[in-house]
Structures are given as C-alpha cells and as structure tokens.
Amino acid sequence: MADLEIIGVPMSNYVRSVRMLCEEKGVPYKLNPAFPHTPDVTAISPAGQIPCMRHGDVGVFESKGIATYIDKAFAGPKFIPDDAAGAAACEQWVSYGNVKVDRWIMRELVVPSVFFDKEKGPDTAKIDAAVPEIAKVAKVLDDALGRSEYLAGNSLTFADMNVLPMLDYGMMFPKSKAVLEGHKNLMAYYARLSARPSFTNTAPPPRG
Numbered sequence: 462m463a464d465l466e467i468i469g470v471p472m473s474n475y476v477r478s479v480r481m482l483c484e485e486k487g488v489p490y491k492l493n494p495a496f497p498h499t500p501d502v503t504a505i506s507p508a509g510q511i512p513c514m515r516h517g518d519v520g521v522f523e524s525k526g527i528a529t530y531i532d533k534a535f536a537g538p539k540f541i542p543d544d545a546a547g548a549a550a551c552e553q554w555v556s557y558g559n560v561k562v563d564r565w566i567m568r569e570l571v572v573p574s575v576f577f578d579k580e581k582g583p584d585t586a587k588i589d590a591a592v593p594e595i596a597k598v599a600k601v602l603d604d605a606l607g608r609s610e611y612l613a614g615n616s617l618t619f620a621d622m623n624v625l626p627m628l629d630y631g632m633m634f635p636k637s638k639a640v641l642e643g644h645k646n647l648m649a650y651y652a653r654l655s656a657r658p659s660f661t662n663t664a665p666p667p668r669g
C-alpha cells in the first residue's frame with residue numbers, strides 16, 4: 462500500500478494534531494510541509510486549508526476527517542471510540558476545541574500576536590478582549606478534567622490531540638499563559654500530555 466502523506470507546515474496546530482495521532486498509533490507517515498493555498502493543498506482542500514492527507518487514491522481535508530480515516534484505516538490502538546457515548550464525547554470535545562478553543566486562543570490571541578502590520582504593531586485591543594473569553598474556555602476544560610482524566614473520559618482520544626497543540630500555543634504567550642496557569646486540572650493535564658513522545662516529536666519549529 463502507498464505511504465501515508467500528511468500535507469501541511471509543522472507550525473499548524475491542526476497539522477500537529479493529525480501527526481500526534483499517527484505517532485500514538487505507530488502509523489508511519491511522510492510530512493509534506495506545504496503552506497496553505499499551495500498546489501499540493503488546493504489539489505485536496507477546496508478552501509486551501511491545511512492539513513490535508515493523501516493515501517493512495519484517498520485524499521482528505523479537515524483534521525477530524527483525516528483523523529477518522531487514519532484511526533479506521535490503520536492497525537494500532539483506537540483513538541476515536543466506536544461505542545455511541547464514547548464517539549459522541551470525542552466528537553463533542555473536538556467540536557468544542559474547534560469552535561471555542563481555536564477561536565479564542567488561536568484566532569483572537571496567538572495569530573494577532575504573531576502576524577501584524579509592522580508599522581501599526583499588534584492589535585492589543587483585540588488581544589485583551591480575548592483574555593476573559595480564554596478564561597471561560599479554560600474553566601470549561603478544567604471542570605471537564607476534574608471529572609475525568611482525559612476530555613472524553615478516562616482514556617486518550619483524538620479530542621485531546623486536537624486541543625493540546627492549541628493549549629501549547631496558549632502557553633507560549635504571557636496573557637493566555639497567565640489565564641491557563643490559574644486552572645489546576647488543566648495544567649496537570651497539560652503537563653501529563655506534553656510529556657508524551659507524540660507531543661515532543663511533533664513540536665513546531667521555534668518562532669523566528
């Protein structure tokens with residue numbers, strides 16, 4: 462069978478999530494570090510977004526779609542549960558991650574802290590407005606992690622791999638780090654999961 466190809470630059474949190482899944486399952490893959498909207502990406506993703514995946518004749522875009530394919534197509538431990546309640550819990554936390562964690566940590570704080578007009582400087586009003594929203598998100602995650610060891614119960618699922626790279630970016634910026642650090646269950650979870658080889662082997666390159 463053809464090699465599995467993960468397409469997307471390693472600084473993308475969503476690329477990291479699907480790479481973490483490959484690492485946890487022990488699935489070999491080749492990373493094609495393509496930027497969004499480049500030909501290898503637009504050949505699969507109509508929106509030009511990363512990650513994409515190619516495996517023989519199969520091309521997939523959207524990280525959750527890619528994760529579902531990898532979890533089903535390859536041997537190894539399962540990270541998307543099969544039972545109805547487990548599958549729903551995993552899906553629920555992936556959606557929450559993509560709608561709330563991604564919005565407030567990545568799009569409203571990390572991205573405007575990194576990409577800005579050099580003459581104008583970062584949009585501090587936008588960044589400051591994200592801080593109380595990050596506090597709400599951190600409380601939701603912290604409460605869930607007070608009830609179970611992982612987001613979707615007591616075993617690791619793709620929902621954890623989805624959210625962890627976003628949390629990691631949040632921990633790199635002082636304003637989001639200060640909020641996240643105030644949440645004991647969330648910090649214990651971050652410390653535990655960030656020690657896993659799937660996390661350390663997929664670290665984004667240092668910011669220049």
Ligand SMILES: N[C@@H](CCC(=O)N[C@@H](CS)C(=O)NCC(=O)O)C(=O)O
Nearest residue numbers: 473474475497510511512523524525
């Ligand atoms: N819902 C998508 C989000 C992917 C996403 O936002 N990718 C970013 C990089 S982290 C991207 O390609 N941005 C370029 C764009 O949106 O035009 C997924 O889960 O794969």
